[in-house]
Structure formats: C-alpha cells, structure tokens
Amino acid sequence: MMRRSLLLLGLVLLALRVQAEPVKEIVIEPVGDELKFKVTEFTVAPGETVRLIFKNTAKVMPHNVVVLNTDSPSVVNRVGTAAISAQDYVPNDPAILAYTKVAQPGETVEVTFKAPEKPGRYRYVCTFPGHYTLMQGVMVVSGKATS
Template identity: 40%
Template structure:
C-alpha cells in the first residue's frame, strides 16, 4: 500500500510541475458528455467515440452514452508529451460488479501486463493498450446491456482522477 501511495504522489507531483497558464472560460457549465452519434459511414450502427488523456491525468470526458448492443469504436488519444513509463494512459471499461478501487490497486502492480491484472480479466469489458504522449489506439466492442458502467485509466494511481461513467441506454 505504501508503494501505491508513493507512486500516486510521484505522479501528482510530476503532473503539477507544469507552470504554463491554461486559458479557461470565465464560467463552465456542466461537464463534457459525448453522445454516441451514428457514424457517417455505410455502417450507421457504429458509435464513434474519441476521448483524450493528458499529462495532467485528465480525460476530456466524464460521461459517454451509447445504445445497448451498439458497436462502439473508441479512440483514445494521449495528447500529452510524457512517455508511457512516466505518464501512461489507457481506457478501460469495467463490468457493473467491478470495484474501481480494487481494480486500480491490482492494476498498479501489473506492469508486466500493461497494468491490466491477469487475475481480474473478468472485471473488464474492453480496454485500449497503454499509451505514451502523442500515441493513439482504437478499439471496437459491443455495448453491454443497459446500465451505468465505470471507465478508468489503469496506470498506477490514475484511476482516482481519470474515470467516468459509460451509460448504456
């Protein structure tokens, strides 16, 4: 547990070291939600989703909505600059019964399997590969049954900040 706290503290310290001022709107209303619209291709049943992760341990979306059974094509873009050994990101969709904290803690010590613990494979519906700054990965999967699911980054300590709701209608 002490190692997990140390890794998390180091990740926070690294991500807070950027002194660049970021322009923000005067007022922000709500959070960004991506409604999965049908793709503009011959396959109108595919939900095209793009989500980004940055060097400040943030996804640009906290909620994604799709239809039950819909084919989902999700693209994760790491828009930061740091290497995946320092600030890696992935996108993992958990089953309804998965405990995010338990998965996050088990993932922290699963470096040899890209931070996807082999003894918890049954807690994942889908996941991307681990990415470093400037990298992109696209996965396809079928949306599960209706309900609210959790998505997260499984890099050590990131799940506390990099998570959201995947709502299946």
C-alpha cells in the first residue's frame, strides 16, 4: 500500500512539473568595467515568467539589475537617486517590479518575476550609486499573453 501511494505521489509530481509554466531566461552582463549592460533590450510576452540572471563579469565594479514598471525618465531618476541611501542600494519604491541583489565582480545573482500583462517598454537600471544614469536597458513586453 505504501509503495502504491509513493508511486502515485511521484506521478502527480511529475505531471505538475510537466504542466509547469515555461520560464524565459535572460542573461545580462556588464560591458567590462564600463557603465553599460551588454544586453540593452530584451522582449518577453505579457504575463510571462522571467528568470533574469545577472553575471557580473566586471573586474572591479559591483552592479545590480532593477526592473521598473515604467520607461519614464523621471521615475528612473527618482529610483536611482533614492538608491544612494537605500539599504543594498534598492529603495522602497512602487515603481520597482523586480531586482537582483548587488553582485560583486565575478558573482552571479538572479531574480524570477512575472512580466507585466500590459504590453510596453519597461526600463531596467543598475542602482549602485551613480550607475543608473548610464547603465540602462529596456524590457519590451510584446505579443500574446502566456497565461
């Protein structure tokens, strides 16, 4: 009886994993020790699960990736400015959709989040002090919803 229950549980777990929603992986790195991301634009579907992996290949500079729920330059400025005095350089701001922790040189960090349902352009920046003015990219939400 126990063996049968374990077999049934295993089949249920396997079925759940097969039905699991696909995840879109995005890998972002800096351009050496410049204040630039190599990937400055990527596209996802509305509501898609995104696994954003940040590989800090820089030799000396720490960086992070903060995804905003807007493309507004004034919001980018507000978040970037507030980050200077925020814990871990990520302010408590309603415009932040997702973020990685600050990665030291050679470190890889990641975050998994749901893309917005509304198609549009969503800015991502590094909020390590002063980096946000140059270190930016855009997540484009386009196409049909995945859910």
